[in-house]
Amino acid sequence: MLACSELSFSYNSQKTFNFPSFSCEKGQTLLILGNSGTGKTTLLHLLALLLQPKSGSIQIKEHELAHLSAKEAAQMRANHLGIVYQKSHFVSSLSVLDNLLLANYLADQNQSKEQALKLAQNLGFADLLDKKTTLLSGGEQQRVSIARALMNNPDVILADEPTSNLDDENCEKVVQLLENQSKNIGAALVIVTHDHRLKNINKNIITL
Numbered sequence: 001m002l003a004c005s006e007l008s009f010s011y012n013s014q015k016t017f018n019f020p021s022f023s024c025e026k027g028q029t030l031l032i033l034g035n036s037g038t039g040k041t042t043l044l045h046l047l048a049l050l051l052q053p054k055s056g057s058i059q060i061k062e063h064e065l066a067h068l069s070a071k072e073a074a075q076m077r078a079n080h081l082g083i084v085y086q087k088s089h090f091v092s093s094l095s096v097l098d099n100l101l102l103a104n105y106l107a108d109q110n111q112s113k114e115q116a117l118k119l120a121q122n123l124g125f126a127d128l129l130d131k132k133t134t135l136l137s138g139g140e141q142q143r144v145s146i147a148r149a150l151m152n153n154p155d156v157i158l159a160d161e162p163t164s165n166l167d168d169e170n171c172e173k174v175v176q177l178l179e180n181q182s183k184n185i186g187a188a189l190v191i192v193t194h195d196h197r198l199k200n201i202n203k204n205i206i207t208l
């Protein structure tokens with residue numbers, strides 16, 4: 001589903017990041033572990049098509065994505081990638097439901113209240129759909145972010161440090177939610193993190 005080989009990237013002439021090659025299949029979870037400053041966010045931004053690599057390849061379903069135009073990258077991102085950012089970035093004037101439907105709208109897809117309700121039920125926040133996102137707790141916001149990332153049935157889900165602010169119990173719960181939901185829609189799940197607790201949960205690991 002997702003395959004990256006020999007990706008390299010530089011912000012400037014002083015340093016080049018050379019990332020290990022990896023792949024992640026449908027229904028699988030890949031953990032990208034690394035300490036602060038090792039380039040985790042940089043790699044995530046490459047996979048999210050927000051940065052372009054200096055060299056190497058990024059393929060989803062065998063389509064090469066490493067050197068798309070900004071417009072093509074935005075279309076690809078909206079339709080094939082689900083991104084769970086570390087901070088939620090909701091539109092605060094909209095309800096939880098409308099924030100979910102916005103993901104469909106931005107990907108030029110039909111707005112599916114049915115899909116939003118199904119995800120809200122699976123993730124346990126169906127009673128919050130009419131609330132403004134500012135009224136939600138941190139944990140509730142995180143579950144809504146996961147649902148938002150799944151609204152367009154992406155092929156690949158990218159999660160940026162999804163457990164860094166959570167206690168052990170919630171850490172395990174959030175990873176399980178992400179894994180179950182990705183399996184449900186047949187997506188590959190890539191988690192980028194410095195949280196070594198996830199080593200115990202996951203077998204497919206690359207370390208930066």
Ligand SMILES: Nc1ncnc2c1ncn2[C@@H]1O[C@H](COP(=O)(O)OP(=O)(O)OP(=O)(O)O)[C@@H](O)[C@H]1O
Nearest residue numbers: 011012034035036037038039040041042043193194
């Ligand atoms: N826009 C930028 N311009 C120049 N250097 C940058 C830029 N963004 C990040 N860097 C540098 O690249 C290195 C890797 O940064 P990155 O954010 O990818 O690391 P990280 O592993 O995600 O770290 P952390 O866990 O602390 O967030 C750091 O040394 C950082 O200072």
